[in-house]
Amino acid sequence: MATYGYAVLYEPGGRFLMPRKNTRGYFYYRDGAGSGGDIYRTGMQIRSGGGDLCLPGGGCHADESIPQCANREFFEEVGFEPVTYADRAHNWYGGPWDESKGLQFGAAFYQCTTERFNALRADVSARLAEGQKAVQDIQSNKISSYTDLHKKYPTAPWDNELATLDKDYSVLNGRDWQVIESWQKDPAKSWFFTILKTLKTYLGS
Incomplete structure (x- = not known):
């Protein structure tokens, strides 16, 4: 069974971080390569949820908990690691959301x-x-390696998965919650709805 873990950084008023994905990724950390990785001059298409809102997360390694x-x-x-800045961290484990494919997901809340x-x-x-500036340099051949990228842009993320932060959403805001509820019918975001419903319940609404 493939297992996925997602991170929800939030504040008591119900706001949480939900970035928007890039449609193409131009640099990625390579597991097991220390601080190394790869750059892609023309980018790699992000097939799962490219250009859409998302919670940071992905597939668990064999030896990882959610x-x-x-x-x-x-x-x-x-x-940065959210656990470093959290005043409280708690976890939630979901059951299989697609039993036919053997997929399971859960979330860590910070x-x-x-x-x-x-x-x-x-x-x-x-x-x-900073990551978007690095992409421009990759496209114009001003950066030739992953190491050079992080020398010039030391605060850029390790992966070029996320594009930007849009508006703030809050699970305790009525209009925002109507939008979040609509994600139930979206295959790319239905599990995000389930995770955020758990947060809404936890915050007492």
């Missing part, structure tokens, strides 16, 4: 104060913008 996977994926896609959330949100935006 919380470990969520923390690692957030680090690779954003640039709560921080509103003040810290706002600061981290600004930091994430800056890191993703």
Whole structure:
């Protein structure tokens, strides 16, 4: 069974980080390569949810728990480990969401104060913008290796999976929740709805 872990960084008012994916990725960390990775001059198409909203996350390694996977994926896609900044961390394990394919998912939730959330949100935006500058240099042949990329752009994420942060969504805002509920019917975001419904219940609404 393939298992996926997702990270939800949130504040007590119900806001959470939900970036938008790139449609193409131009650099990626290579597992087992220390701090090394690969760049792709013309990019690689992101087939799963490209251009859409997402929660940071991905497939668990063989020796990983869902919380470990969520923390690692957030680090690779954003640039820091959320567990380092959380005032409270708690986990949720879902059952199989597609039994025919043998897929299972879960989430790690990282709560921080509103003040810290706002600061981290600004930091994430800056890191993703740094990654987009690196992409421009890759496309124009100004960067020739993954190592050079992170020398020039040290705060860029390890993976070029995420593009930007759009508006803030809150599980406790009525209009936002209507949008989130609509994701139930979207194969690319239905499991995000389930995860965020768990957060909404946890926050008491």
